[in-house]
Every structure is written in C-alpha cells, then in structure tokens.
Amino acid sequence: MTKKQIITILAPYSWSAAIVPVTITTLFYLYQGGSFRLDLIVAILLAAVLGQSFTNIVNCYSDFMSGLDTEDTIFDSAGSVIVGEGVDPKDVKKLMGYVFIISIIPILYLTYIRGPLVLIFGGIGVISGLIYSAGPLPISTTPIGEIYSGVVDGFFISGLSYFIYSGGLSWEIFFIAIPAVLWVTTMTFTNSICDMEKDSSHRLTLALLLGKERSILALKLFYLGMFSFLIGAVAIGLLPVSMLLLTLTLPVIWRRLTGITTENTTMRNKFPLMGLSCGSGIIFFKVYTLIMAGEIIWRGVMPG
Numbered sequence: 001m002t003k004k005q006i007i008t009i010l011a012p013y014s015w016s017a018a019i020v021p022v023t024i025t026t027l028f029y030l031y032q033g034g035s036f037r038l039d040l041i042v043a044i045l046l047a048a049v050l051g052q053s054f055t056n057i058v059n060c061y062s063d064f065m066s067g068l069d070t071e072d073t074i075f076d077s078a079g080s081v082i083v084g085e086g087v088d089p090k091d092v093k094k095l096m097g098y099v100f101i102i103s104i105i106p107i108l109y110l111t112y113i114r115g116p117l118v119l120i121f122g123g124i125g126v127i128s129g130l131i132y133s134a135g136p137l138p139i140s141t142t143p144i145g146e147i148y149s150g151v152v153d154g155f156f157i158s159g160l161s162y163f164i165y166s167g168g169l170s171w172e173i174f175f176i177a178i179p180a181v182l183w184v185t186t187m188t189f190t191n192s193i194c195d196m197e198k199d200s201s202h203r204l205t206l207a208l209l210l211g212k213e214r215s216i217l218a219l220k221l222f223y224l225g226m227f228s229f230l231i232g233a234v235a236i237g238l239l240p241v242s243m244l245l246l247t248l249t250l251p252v253i254w255r256r257l258t259g260i261t262t263e264n265t266t267m268r269n270k271f272p273l274m275g276l277s278c279g280s281g282i283i284f285f286k287v288y289t290l291i292m293a294g295e296i297i298w299r300g301v302m303p304g
Contacts, residue, residue: 001091009092010099011056016278017149017187018048020285021157021180027292028176029165031240031299037165040113043106044161047122050103052153055129057096062134064089100126114164121160128152141203146189154181172238179226179288183281186222189215190260190277194270212262219277220257226284240295246287253280 001009022044030036064082082089107122132139132148139148158177163169192199192207193215199205207215227250233239256276265273 001087001095005087006095009057009060009087009095010053013274013278014056014187015049015052016282016285017153017184018052018157019045020183020281021154021177022048022161023285023289024176024180024292025158025161025173026165027289027296028173028238029162030296031292034165040110040164043109043113044164047103047106047110048157048161050099050106051125051129054096054099054103054126055133057092057099058130059133059140061089061092061096062138064092110164114167118160118164121156121163125152125156125160128156140188141199141205143204143206143209145203146185146192146206149188150181150183150185153184154178175229175236176233176238178229179284182222182226182229183284186219186281187274187278189219189222190274191270193219193260193265194267194273196265198267212265216260216262216265219260220254223253223257223280223284226281230288239292242291242295243288245291246284249283249287253283256280 022041026041026044060082082092107119111119111122129152132145132152139145154177155174158173158180159169162173189207192205193212196205196207196212199208206218210218227247230239230243230246234241234243257280259276260273
C-alpha cells in the first residue's frame with residue numbers, strides 16, 4: 001500500500017469524533033481547577049485517535065468482505081481503497097494489526113499512571129469497535145448503530161478521559177459530554193442518510209427506518225439538542241455564562257443544515273454533505289474550545 005492509501009483507510013476526517021470528546025473533557029477538568037498534565041493529554045489523544053483509526057480499518061475490511069462495498073456502490077477510493085484502488089484485503093488486515101499494536105503503547109502508559117482499570121476499559125473500547133463494525137451482526141447494520149457510535153465516542157471516551165485525569169467519575173462529565181454524543185451521532189447518521197440506497201439490501205439503519213425526509217429533520221433536531229444541553233449546563237452551573245455566546249453560531253449552523261435536502265443526499269454527493277453536517281459540529285466545538293480556554297486562562301490570571 002502507498003502512504004496515500006494508508007491515510008485514506010485511516011480516515012483522518014473521522015478523528016474529530018475522538019478528539020472532540022477528549023478536548024471538552026480536558027477543558028471541563030481544567031475549568032474545575034484540575035492540574036494541567038501534557039503527558040496525559042497527549043497519551044489520551046493518541047489512544048483515542050488510534051482507537052478511531054482501528055475501527056475505521058475494521059469497517060473498511062468488513063464492508064468489503066461482507067459484500068457491501070462493490071464496484072456498484074463505491075465511486076472513489078475514499079469510499080473504499082480495496083474496491084477503488086484494488087488494495088489487497090490482506091494488506092488492510094495487516095494494517096489493522098499494526099495499528100492495534102501501536103495503540104497499546106499509550107494505553108500501557110496510562111495504565112501505569114492510573115492503574116489496571118484503564119487497561120480493562122481500553123479492552124472494552126477495542127471490543128466496542130469490533131462489534132460495531134464486524135461479526136455476524138455488526139451494530140452498524142442495525143437501527144441503533146448511529147446512536148451507538150455517538151455513545152461510545154462521546155460518553156465512553158469522555159468518561160475514561162475524566163477518570164484518567166481525576167481518578168474518579170461524576171455525573172457532571174456525562175452531562176457535559178452529551179453535545180459530543182449528539183454530534184458524533186450526526187456524523188454516522190449523515191453517512192447513513194447518503195448510503196440509504198447502498199444499505200437497503202444489507203442493513204437496517206436508523207436512516208432507513210425513518211426515511212430520508214424524517215432523517216434530515218432528525219439530523220437538525222440533534223443539533224438543536226446540542227445547543228439545548230449546552231444551555232442546560234450553563235443553567236445548572238456546570239459551564240460559565242460566557243458559553244451562551246456559542247448560541248450565536250446557531251444561525252450559521254442552521255443555514256448549513258438547510259443545504260441538506262432529500263434531493264442531494266446521495267452516495268455520489270456524500271462527502272460534500274458530510275462537510276456540511278460534520279463541519280457544522282466543527283464550528284460549534286471550535287467556538288466552544290475558544291470560550292472555555294479563555295475562561296480557564298482568565299481564571300489563572302485573575303484568581304478568585
């Protein structure tokens with residue numbers, strides 16, 4: 001495989017699904033007065049991104065082996081390098097093993113810092129990725145697949161990150177993580193909406209269950225949910241009042257979402273539409289990060 005093909009399989013565009021939960025958890029921990037540990041931040045990010053990459057490789061390999069990805073359903077190498085560029089599935093399987101081995105390194109370091117529970121939960125994370133993409137009935141082929149991916153990336157990564165930072169868990173971190181859960185759900189949901197034609201013979205996704213029109217409405221409701229839980233977190237004192245400035249991005253995000261219609265949600269148009277949908281979440285969390293970072297810096301400069 002070439003370097004470009006490896007990057008395509010790793011799917012860096014999806015890494016934000018792992019990076020965002022780590023980022024908002026780190027910011028929340030620091031906002032609560034936690035100490036800054038660069039080594040922990042880097043190790044957690046590496047573990048999360050490598051875990052996401054591992055799932056992407058498993059998904060690529062499984063979709064080809066199951067007959068879901070064929071010349072009739074894949075239009076470019078971004079959809080599947082196995083079909084699009086004739087990459088040997090055995091090479092993809094080898095890459096899967098290499099990424100898994102590399103991912104163990106940050107997990108072992110975090111286990112050394114925080115104890116064996118990290119290793120146990122890391123193993124659960126690997127199993128979660130496998131049952132999502134592989135096996136006799138992958139969760140990705142069922143109506144709970146989209147929500148499952150959001151829960152695993154949003155709640156699981158956030159909860160484990162917070163445990164590594166603080167040595168414990170609290171309900172607050174799971175409330176804070178809900179916008180990330182909803183956003184990751186929109187990523188897989190948008191993909192499912194565009195893939196409805198391809199998936200109809202192999203899967204029963206949430207998009208297929210709802211139909212295209214109601215799926216697009218649900219997509220918009222997920223985003224409204226992100227803003228609602230943000231406002232709720234401010235109202236109960238988990239986040240600073242300044243986070244309400246984030247609501248100013250709603251008109252921009254809503255305009256982007258209105259560009260997703262029943263007419264243009266097709267397999268050939270998938271990546272532009274993923275840019276509209278997922279890019280809206282990137283806007284949300286970029287502004288989220290800037291405001292929270294500003295609050296943390298301000299508290300450091302102006303104690304009390």
